[in-house]
Amino acid sequence: MSVQEHAVLIVGAGFAGLGMAIRLRRDGIDDFAILERADAVGGTWRDNRYPGCACDVPSHLYSYSFEPNPRWTRAYAPWHEIRDYLEHCVRKYRLGPHLRFGAALREARWDATAGRWQVLTADGRRFSAPVLIAGLGGLSNPALPRIEGIERFAGLSVHSAAWPDGLDLTGRRVAVIGTGASAIQLVPQLAGRAAQVDLYQRTPAWVLPKGDRALHDWERRLFARWPFAQRIARGASYWLHEARAIPLVQRPRWLRVGEAEARRHLRRQIADPALRARLTPDDALGCKRVLLSNDYYPALARPDVELVSEAIREITPRGVVTADGHERAADVLVWCTGFRVQGRLPAGTLVGRDGLDLRDAWEQASEAYLGTTVAGFPNLFLLNGPNTGLGHTSVLLMIEAQLAYIGDALRTLRERGLRSVEVRREAQDAYNAELQRRLAGTAWASGCRSWYLDRNGRNTVIWPGFTFEFRRRTRRFDAGAYRLEPAAP
Structure with missing residues (x-):
């Protein structure tokens, strides 16, 4: 089977993956494909559709900041309205031609000779790109308890x-x-x-x-006619x-x-x-x-x-x-037993430089730099990575910060003529040591056992701060924390 070559491959068509695709288009990058294991977009809002399913974050915060939705009918949106919103974004930003449905990731392997990620999907399709962006989707893999019978x-x-x-x-x-x-x-x-x-x-x-409450017709008309009013409400x-x-x-x-x-x-x-x-x-x-x-x-x-x-x-x-x-x-x-959050990985096998498997890299603890890049994995960027979860507001705020960071990283790759960027191990270690120090004094470390903690009691889910802090840290790609490999002459 022939290999489909692109400049960027995105894994997942939820909020993170679609947001990344929109960012690429806005940055003038149109040569990308979105690999989605299911037959529709939406991520967790495609899969979770039980009676009563709704967001527990206010509707005005649960949309992209650049694409407000004046059509929400409730203060906390039901699942089908969120799914419809994402489908609207696909249409508006013309993402349909980039979507590859039924493309569950089987293996992604860094080819150091070619400077590309070689990707194989479960249905046998092959893709190749110098950049791989994977959404980890914390609420995408249902968990069942170990109960006899x-x-x-x-x-x-x-x-x-x-x-x-x-x-x-x-x-x-x-x-x-x-x-x-x-x-x-x-x-x-x-x-x-x-x-x-x-x-x-x-x-x-x-x-x-x-x-929660129903939003009045006049509110929806106001937000549709005067978008600044919705921006004020969102702010x-x-x-x-x-x-x-x-x-x-x-x-x-x-x-x-x-x-x-x-x-x-x-x-x-x-x-x-x-x-x-x-x-x-x-x-x-x-x-x-x-x-x-x-x-x-x-x-x-x-x-x-x-x-x-x-x-x-x-x-x-x-x-x-x-x-x-x-x-x-x-x-x-x-x-109603939740999801496998700890140790979550992109589906399939992901192998970086020198044959390093991400499962082995994360055997002791799931760690990334700014929740986005991992030492040993050139040109790999994660969305919803370790310690980007929140306990107080919308995770889309973290996702959008990551989109900006990755967008700036790709700009750096292009403008400097680089073959790859890879976070330095010492930068990743120092960042995660700082995270764990900060987490030690928070409510999440007050003594209970939660799905935020891994088997060693380490919190690998929550960002221990304000979202504006994370946005400030990810506003620019900090090339000094990375190994920069120049393109071959």
Whole structure:
């Protein structure tokens, strides 16, 4: 099969990959391909479509800054509006001809002789480019817990991130496993529709009120006619949410104010003191992901919803057995058990200089420089890389900062006539040592066990600061941190 050659290859067609493609076009680079494993764009908003699925970041912050969306219908956008927004961006910026669907990455290997990445997809297509940009998509690989008997269940078993179209659970007995961000949106939609909902909780989460509401027609008309009004709304929302980083990063004691509000929210919505006790976390607010909902607690107070706090011992063909030996019958298992975030890699094998596999490079800890480049991997750029996650605002702010950094790196490659750029090991090590020092004094290091931490207790997910700090650090490509290889004469 012939090799398709391009100047740049992008892996993934979610917010990160599409944003990168738009940046390339704006910078005058039109010779690129976007490799997408699925048959449509959207990333997590293509895959997560369970009832009630919506963003937990305000709509005006959950769009590209250069492409505001005046058509949002709610303060927190539902999944299908976000998917539609991304499809709109594909049309507006004419990205369709660059998309290669069904192109799951099998292997990407740096060819030092040619100075190019040689890429093979699962369906046998071959691509080649001097630059490879990979979106890591932190919420793209569903996780299942290791529970005995999962494969023996005789009913329907679905993960919230792979919800079948048209699935109707009316009148059925549903077991929901997990009480994270997906479950608190899904359970209220099932309550009153399913015959019985059993919600299996390992540990409770802090839940705060969600400031959601329908946006009025006049607001949408205002934003469409006067875009500056939406920019003002976005700016106000940005600084309001940016301020929330202060207690998380600099003043963890201030989180007691938020914890008191979460306790009031729980008291207002749950009258039963025993149930309230089971829904009250032991860890400090902010140590794990803080959830937002107005209808989760009322759903748990219903007679047809049971909160099960005992650990799951096994799954049987008929249902779920807990540690106390009690078996609860179920027709459907719904896994709201999140994603494989730790150690996430671009799908397939990624091999850099001197045969270094990224899996081996990240065996002890997932590390990158500015969450974007990795020592030993020339001309490889990551989006949503290690320590670019946030606990207080929209991750799109981090993505856009990375887009600017990568765009400037590509400009440096062109203008200096370079063959490759590769971050120096000492620069990467110093940067990650600084990150871990800063993380040690934050709310995320207050003692709980969360998916932010790897098996060694190292936080490889969260950026320990304000987004404007990261944007400042990535505004220009800092060539001094890199090995610059000139092009062959």
